[in-house]
Amino acid sequence: MSAHGPIPVLRIGSTLLASIQVELRDTIADAFQEDILKMIAKTGATGLVIDITGLEVVDSYVARVLGDTGRMATLMGTETVVVGMRPVVAATLVRMGFRMEGVLTALNVEDGLALVSDLLVRRHSGGH
Amino acid sequence: MPLHYFMEKLNLDEAELQSRRNFFEITDDDLNRLAGLRGFAEKYIDDIIDDLYQLILGHPEAKQQFTEHVTLVRVKRAQRDYFLGLFSGRCDLAYVEDRLRIGVAHERVGIPPKWYLGAYARYLRSIFSRLLIALPEPAQAHAAYQSVEKLVAFDTALAMDTYIAAQLDALARHQAAIRELSTPVIRLYQRVLLLPLIGTMDTHRADQLMETVLLKVVDEQAHVIIIDIAGVLVVDTKVADHLLKTTEAVRLLGAQTILSGISPTIAKTIVNLGMNISAMHTRSRLADALELAFEIVGKRVTSIAKKPAGTPPETAQDS
Numbered sequence: 001m002s003a004h005g006p007i008p009v010l011r012i013g014s015t016l017l018a019s020i021q022v023e024l025r026d027t028i029a030d031a032f033q034e035d036i037l038k039m040i041a042k043t044g045a046t047g048l049v050i051d052i053t054g055l056e057v058v059d060s061y062v063a064r065v066l067g068d069t070g071r072m073a074t075l076m077g078t079e080t081v082v083v084g085m086r087p088v089v090a091a092t093l094v095r096m097g098f099r100m101e102g103v104l105t106a107l108n109v110e111d112g113l114a115l116v117s118d119l120l121v122r123r124h125s126g127g128h
Numbered sequence: 129m130p131l132h133y134f135m136e137k138l139n140l141d142e143a144e145l146q147s148r149r150n151f152f153e154i155t156d157d158d159l160n161r162l163a164g165l166r167g168f169a170e171k172y173i174d175d176i177i178d179d180l181y182q183l184i185l186g187h188p189e190a191k192q193q194f195t196e197h198v199t200l201v202r203v204k205r206a207q208r209d210y211f212l213g214l215f216s217g218r219c220d221l222a223y224v225e226d227r228l229r230i231g232v233a234h235e236r237v238g239i240p241p242k243w244y245l246g247a248y249a250r251y252l253r254s255i256f257s258r259l260l261i262a263l264p265e266p267a268q269a270h271a272a273y274q275s276v277e278k279l280v281a282f283d284t285a286l287a288m289d290t291y292i293a294a295q296l297d298a299l300a301r302h303q304a305a306i307r308e309l310s311t312p313v314i315r316l317y318q319r320v321l322l323l324p325l326i327g328t329m330d331t332h333r334a335d336q337l338m339e340t341v342l343l344k345v346v347d348e349q350a351h352v353i354i355i356d357i358a359g360v361l362v363v364d365t366k367v368a369d370h371l372l373k374t375t376e377a378v379r380l381l382g383a384q385t386i387l388s389g390i391s392p393t394i395a396k397t398i399v400n401l402g403m404n405i406s407a408m409h410t411r412s413r414l415a416d417a418l419e420l421a422f423e424i425v426g427k428r429v430t431s432i433a434k435k436p437a438g439t440p441p442e443t444a445q446d447s
Contacts, residue, residue, distance in 0.1 A: 081382075082380075082382075084382075085380050085381050085382070086346070087343045087345075087381065088342075089380075090342055090377040090378075090380040091338055091339060091342055091377055093377070094338075094374075094376050094380070095373070099376055105379060105381065105382040106382035107345075107349050107350075107381060107382040107383060108382075111351075111382060112382070
């Protein structure tokens, strides 16, 4: 399963995995947000992992779109984790005063998927 | 260090050479005059070099420095080349390279500038007294001496520049070594790192700290890094801010930071300065931080029955 945009989104069970491999220009970032939210609505995915290992440069706009997307997905009931941020990108964002609040992070896709399933287990056990 | 390193370091190209020559007022007339004194130089070379050696060998400290590092025979040969070089009638890049070679050699064997300068001064005096003998006309001797003095001053500047460049280079290398030592990230356990901080934190070190921490976390795929600040002399708002920024960046990577080694003084400072470090896990003792780190990676430190002291590991059995 894949979105219309240039960023492929895979569906693994009830979790979506988006791997950003292209340079995220403003228009692509906007389209990505749109696609992801639509896919969540359509599939009822309960988890979302956004892999940004391929991103070497993140400007403040793209960082905001990523953070916003995470928060929006969370609002829609999807546990969202951003994974694979590069050290240089993290250092730059922090120096710009950008905190990506309300978005969970993990080191890599594997950890991200594990975190999502942990959160879902907790959510279910908490519900009973 | 190789010669071309110094040529580059001192920006010694054609333009720089011209600029130096202009400032030391070395004209083609000077060079021609010196070339014309070649016969004089060859006649008095042994005298003048012996003079120089009287100075060096008559001074216990200088003598030791010279004889310790280089054989006198080699120095004497180099001195002859140097002396005749003054009367070659050249002052081009090849000449500069020649002069730098001598400076580099002296620097390498650790001859301090004071011996250089003293030796150059003796040189000039020796040459002057011989010029007075060789040139009957005082005006002629005077002009010749001025030309020699200009070129010797030019050489002195090159020697000092080489010496300073070598020192600066050594300093830069030491600084790099200290920087490396200042952020020693240790792998304590699978996915658990420890960074013990010691000494004074400045902005430069803090920047470097963040970079090293982030790279290590990704390299080791660590889930937790403990930053122990027990050895940090002063924790002020700046230091706390750097630690917070590092914590935030580590979080963006998908890992967590534990701050340990918080003494009563540091705790007081943090509260009194109104700093909010609630984003960080904090512990006073490293042991507690380690337990928390284990908890984060899903491990637990637990007590087991103690083995009697002296029991070799292979005979130990579960009861």
